[in-house]
Amino acid sequence: MPRIQQIVSACSLVLWLVATGFGASQPAPAMDGNSLVRVSAIAEYQAIRAGESVSIAVRFQIEDGWHTYWKNPGDTGAEMRIVYDGPEWASLGEIHWPAPKRYVSPGDLLDFVHEGTVILLTDLTVDAEAWEAAGKPETLAFDLNCEWFVCKEICLLGEGSVSLELPVTTETAYKNRDALQAFSEARRAIPRPWEDVPEQMYRAKFESGVLTLSVPSATRMTYFPAPSKELALPVDALTEAEAKGDTLRIRYRDEASTVDFLEGVLVFERGQPGAGNHSTHAIEVRVPLRDDASDPPRE
Template sequence: MHTAVAIGVLSAVIGTAAAPAPSGDSPSTTQSDKAVKPPAGNKHARARLVANLDSIAPGGEVLVGLTFEIDEGWYLYWRGQNDSGMPIDFKLTAPEGYTVGKIIWPAPDRYVLPGDLVDYIYRKEVTLTVPIKASRDVKVPLTVDAEVEFLVCEEACVPGSYRLQAVVPLAKPGEVPRYAADAAVLERAQKRWPSRPGSISDFTVSWMGEELLLEGRLSEKITFMPEQDSATLIDSFRTGEVKGDANGTRLALRFTRAEGPTGDRVRGFVRVDEGQRGVSYLWIDEPLPKKGS
């Protein structure tokens, strides 16, 4: 029989019962049967760690993902300017000799609730990706420890949490890391990463006075989803999304300055729907125009 891929060495200290076994007979190293009952949310959103490679070579890089399988009808939150809910909180540590990059969040969906509330959410599956780089003289395998807290909602909301661990072994000298089975999970996540701005033809981003204009001649619908640390989008319910006509689509947005280091910048995802041509995402990070300019 085929041996399990190394990343399958995965154990959930909390919420063991809810975490699906990755493949075959996965050894559970730190399982404690007397563990506290997992929080209610773990039943509806099952988390595990994945990696795109089966080993990591000194000086190399691996993509590690926190992936959730979410019950039909339920959803998790992006770190957006949500009117309610709580973004997934994900902390990850790696041993010395490894450098952990920033979390790459995929673009969420805009979701409008009764009461004109706007949230930015993920349904069915979401994967947060973290690139981890090994130093050239690294001696130990990559043991990743993750702490996860989240709120999962349907009509009602329940909190959940996981402590997860995964090990990516060091490649033997001369051995080239191969793609792991879970590389497909990380690939799916990349479909919701922002694309290159030029890749959407006839689409422009510009300032008109204090308004940020998103215009697409071929777009059927444009959506702007502000990040939580961005300047505040005024009236996201009325202005955050617009459907166009045969002449294209134009979304005009206004912002106010927020506190914090990036409160004077407009940051967020743009979703561009082009009908049969599909859906693209862009990332905007622009300073607010100076008054009177």
């Protein structure tokens, strides 16, 4: 697949460019859809320690009125992608996504989308042994080749490449002060990992093909099923995966009987919008489909 190596340029991304461990890109001029999304990236630390990981924030700024797609795009679309292109002694981990929004089109098509600015987090890891075998290079220079499918009335493909450079060290690495805001913003938007969700926060039950999720005193709940290659997914997420109140009942396809877990993101509100006590929460849910477990095993 041809990838366009691009020169880092300034413009509106200047804040993300300064100092250490930074990088941004401009879309390639000839590709449809490229100019509708601007991509930039920044590392959380000023350097990367051999054998360890550094978080990378990849920011997508989407043109007003357009949307891109979550890891499970829903009925249509295709998810945003980030491809690492760099030395073999480093690699990217999984992407941590913020909760998406529901987007309904004529024909009862339900998509899970991102609008405005969305920051994806991913971990960059240097394999110490491979790094040593490569002669302990002092710098890790790599590109993140990003790809998106962006839609409004019509749909376009776009891509953009971000170049980053980080010193590799065996000493202490310090935080990149210019990245603090981006990481704090990104982490606020990312659902709390299921391992860290307190047991009393929600209840989950899967019985006779129906997933029941309840959150004490929730005023509104929305569930986003994670991708499932086994097709273990809701039958009718359009009408069943979002409701006022403290309970969702979501029928699943028969394929749910073939998997060990149902996974997704649950967004719930407490209080009423506009009122002083209103709050919104996003958590990952992971529901084991065993007869003897009505609640997921959590800390």
